[in-house]
Amino acid sequence: MSFRIFILGLSATFGVAWLTVVVVPYITMKNLKPIELNEAVDGAKGIFYPKRTGRIANGARVYAENGCYLCHTQVIRPTYAGNDLYRDDWAGLKADPDRGDTRRETNAYDFFGEKFAQVGVSRLGPDLSNLGRRVESIYAAGKDPANWLFSHLYNPRNEPKRYQSTCPSFRFLFVERTIKGNQSSDALPFSVDQNVEIVPNADAKALVSYLLSLKKDQAIPAVLNFAPPKNKG
Amino acid sequence: MSSANSTTSEQDAILRSGIDRSLRHPVMFFLTSGAAWLAVSIVLGIVASWKVHSPELLSGCAWLTYGRVFPAHINALIYGWGFQAAFAIIIWMMARLSRKECKAVGTILAAGHIWNLGVALGIVGIFAGFSTGIPWMEFPIFAWPVLLVSYISIIIWSFIQFRVRPEGHVYISQWYFLAAMIWFPWIYITANTLLLCIPGHPLMGVAINTWYKSAILFLFFTPVALGAAYYLAPKVTGSSVYSYSLAKLGFWSLAIIAPWAGMQKLVGVPIPYFLPYVGAAATVLLFVPAITASINILKTATSSRDVLKGSPSLQFMTAGIVGLVIMACAAVFLNLPNSTLPLSQFSMSGYGFQILALYGFFSLVMFGSIYFIVPRVTRREWLSRRLIKMHFFFSIYGIMTVALIAIFGGIQQGAAQEAFEQPWQNAATSAFPYAVATTIAWCFILFSNVFFFLQLTLMWLRLGRRSSHPTLLTSSHDSSSSPHGDDGDIDNAGPAFQATH
Numbered sequence: 001m002s003f004r005i006f007i008l009g010l011s012a013t014f015g016v017a018w019l020t021v022v023v024v025p026y027i028t029m030k031n032l033k034p035i036e037l038n039e040a041v042d043g044a045k046g047i048f049y050p051k052r053t054g055r056i057a058n059g060a061r062v063y064a065e066n067g068c069y070l071c072h073t074q075v076i077r078p079t080y081a082g083n084d085l086y087r088d089d090w091a092g093l094k095a096d097p098d099r100g101d102t103r104r105e106t107n108a109y110d111f112f113g114e115k116f117a118q119v120g121v122s123r124l125g126p127d128l129s130n131l132g133r134r135v136e137s138i139y140a141a142g143k144d145p146a147n148w149l150f151s152h153l154y155n156p157r158n159e160p161k162r163y164q165s166t167c168p169s170f171r172f173l174f175v176e177r178t179i180k181g182n183q184s185s186d187a188l189p190f191s192v193d194q195n196v197e198i199v200p201n202a203d204a205k206a207l208v209s210y211l212l213s214l215k216k217d218q219a220i221p222a223v224l225n226f227a228p229p230k231n232k233g
Numbered sequence: 234m235s236s237a238n239s240t241t242s243e244q245d246a247i248l249r250s251g252i253d254r255s256l257r258h259p260v261m262f263f264l265t266s267g268a269a270w271l272a273v274s275i276v277l278g279i280v281a282s283w284k285v286h287s288p289e290l291l292s293g294c295a296w297l298t299y300g301r302v303f304p305a306h307i308n309a310l311i312y313g314w315g316f317q318a319a320f321a322i323i324i325w326m327m328a329r330l331s332r333k334e335c336k337a338v339g340t341i342l343a344a345g346h347i348w349n350l351g352v353a354l355g356i357v358g359i360f361a362g363f364s365t366g367i368p369w370m371e372f373p374i375f376a377w378p379v380l381l382v383s384y385i386s387i388i389i390w391s392f393i394q395f396r397v398r399p400e401g402h403v404y405i406s407q408w409y410f411l412a413a414m415i416w417f418p419w420i421y422i423t424a425n426t427l428l429l430c431i432p433g434h435p436l437m438g439v440a441i442n443t444w445y446k447s448a449i450l451f452l453f454f455t456p457v458a459l460g461a462a463y464y465l466a467p468k469v470t471g472s473s474v475y476s477y478s479l480a481k482l483g484f485w486s487l488a489i490i491a492p493w494a495g496m497q498k499l500v501g502v503p504i505p506y507f508l509p510y511v512g513a514a515a516t517v518l519l520f521v522p523a524i525t526a527s528i529n530i531l532k533t534a535t536s537s538r539d540v541l542k543g544s545p546s547l548q549f550m551t552a553g554i555v556g557l558v559i560m561a562c563a564a565v566f567l568n569l570p571n572s573t574l575p576l577s578q579f580s581m582s583g584y585g586f587q588i589l590a591l592y593g594f595f596s597l598v599m600f601g602s603i604y605f606i607v608p609r610v611t612r613r614e615w616l617s618r619r620l621i622k623m624h625f626f627f628s629i630y631g632i633m634t635v636a637l638i639a640i641f642g643g644i645q646q647g648a649a650q651e652a653f654e655q656p657w658q659n660a661a662t663s664a665f666p667y668a669v670a671t672t673i674a675w676c677f678i679l680f681s682n683v684f685f686f687l688q689l690t691l692m693w694l695r696l697g698r699r700s701s702h703p704t705l706l707t708s709s710h711d712s713s714s715s716p717h718g719d720d721g722d723i724d725n726a727g728p729a730f731q732a733t734h
Binding site: 001003006007009010011013014016017018020021022025026027028029030032058060061063064065066067068069070071073075077078080081082083084086087105106107108110111114115118119121122123124125126156157163164165166167168169170171172173226 | 504
């Protein structure tokens with residue numbers, strides 16, 4: 001076997017796979033087909049464009065820099081690949097007061113606004129696909145969701161029932177300062193001293209805004225909805 | 234392979250000692266700085282692993298939060314230790330196999346320093362909070378062109394040596410090294426360009442990233458380690474490779490299968506449906522190249538039991554190949570769609586498998602090569618067989634613990650994750666004992682490597698034994714009943730004492 005054939009062999013074996021699993025899917029996914037809404041079933045006209053509010057780009061940067069993706073995932077697998085959908089509050093809410101069962105699997109349109117989808121590598125902590133929804137409706141029901149998340153980031157073991165949490169504390173995203181005049185509305189509900197308040201810094205605010213934007217349970221067009229039809233139960 | 238037909242064995246020995254002398258500084262530079270990064274990585278690994286079960290440890294400081302220590306640990310292990318060990322082994326073995334002295338020592342050393350600088354700045358960047366947040370590519374964006382250019386400046390000379398070598402047979406190790414040398418930049422440029430420079434769909438970014446991680450393991454570290462093992466086994470035992478056809482089968486099946494692997498970690502993620510299944514099939518099929526090469530190398534290495542008992546190189550290398558067999562079995566066991574894959578997908582088995590590959594297979598083979606190469610380039614012998622034995626056994630204990638965690642702990646954790654009727658805390662709790670075990674395993678690995686670092690430093694300072702007797706594990710240094718006879722079996726004994734192979 002000559003050197004030329006050897007190199008050709010190496011390039012061919014690698015190149016075919018490289019084209020098939022990397023380059024072609026990259027191009028296909030980059031030009032994802034827009035989904036046209038069907039008025040009869042979706043109740044709206046035009047192009048499907050998932051709405052998402054919050055400081056997504058800044059918050060995703062803080063999320064990446066502090067390695068949240070090492071312990072938290074952001075994907076709800078379909079039932080053939082795992083049991084994520086069956087949990088009461090992971091994929092949406094089992095009993096949303098307004099919309100009923102909102103649980104659904106993650107789709108390719110859920111990551112708009114992010115450069116890299118933080119699907120994550122392991123689940124030492126729970127999935128965060130719908131963390132925003134969960135905090136608003138369950139953890140901080142009736143309270144300020146951002147403030148609940150600030151307290152949680154400051155000390156994940158703050159609530160007695162979370163005493164076993166192994167999430168690191170992000171105290172370095174907060175500053176302690178003397179209270180002058182009124183207390184900040186972002187200040188944590190606890191402090192080290194009566195005259196001192198603990199307030200989140202810019203990174204913490206961006207991160208919390210991002211985390212609250214994680215609500216991958218909005219209604220989707222019928223063509224993307226893989227849930228079994230309800231009437232055929 | 235090194236027996237010369239056209240020259241006498243004396244000329245041959247002069248040529249080999251010339252090659253060793255020309256490469257002394259680059260090889261020792263890569264090995265010592267690689268070992269230093271290994272030390273950094275193991276210490277960070279202990280800290281990171283400790284934080285998994287004791288989250289309040291060192292938690293007040295932004296630099297030492299788990300999400301920064303862990304990426305620093307894995308990146309130091311891969312780019313600091315793994316690549317530099319690979320550089321040393323590639324440049325030395327390619328020079329020996331091409332029978333050419335190295336003519337670009339200055340360039341290689343300069344590029345080596347730049348590589349280290351890039352890795353150091355990258356690690357500091359991760360600690361300082363400039364991580365990209367992409368697994369195994371966490372170095373801030375400036376790092377990858379620096380690393381790529383220094384990689385090319387280091388490796389290109391081995392390629393040139395191969396091209397200008399005297400005509401003759403191309404040995405199996407050379408296939409593997411050449412393949413690794415060519416595949417790595419291809420993989421590296423693809424991943425970095427498509428993720429950092431012209432990002433496409435955010436989910437395809439994840440897919441390319443999982444492919445990248447798998448490709449680095451199976452298309453760079455695996456061929457380098459197999460190339461080194463194919464060099465050491467026949468060289469140390471003095472027998473020829475067991476089967477040439479098996480070698481061919483092992484090599485080409487790796488080349489055909491490995492580039493498809495990786496994306497099985499994304500089953501259920503909305504990317505083109507076939508990608509995770511192709512990935513799972515390829516990862517399971519990697520059993521074929523792994524087992525073919527393992528059988529071939531183990532058959533060669535065990536052809537002489539006495540040599541195997543005595544030679545530290547051969548023992549480390551054999552242990553590494555056994556690690557490859559375990560890894561191949563784990564690849565099958567952990568990646569069966571609809572059965573174990575949903576359980577292993579997001580459990581600690583992923584990390585365990587990577588450590589099994591990087592340490593239990595790759596690093597052990599590298600240690601074997603280091604115990605073989607360093608005496609030749611420094612012209613000194615290892616000081617103590619006890620230190621080598623300590624290094625060997627504690628490494629094995631440590632990596633065995635990691636392997637058990639990878640396979641059983643990960644599956645148990647995954648099963649708890651899938652038990653959707655139970656509270657999530659159950660899954661977190663089930664991972665706890667395995668996290669503690671991982672910390673203990675890293676402590677074993679650190680302890681074992683203290684002996685290695687100590688001895689390597691002494692060798693680097695040229696404080697090794699001045700002797701023509703290699704340090705063997707079975708007999709003490711001064712024994713006159715050395716299995717290698719009176720004159721020793723090492724090249725640096727000089728031409729007059731040259732053995733026949």
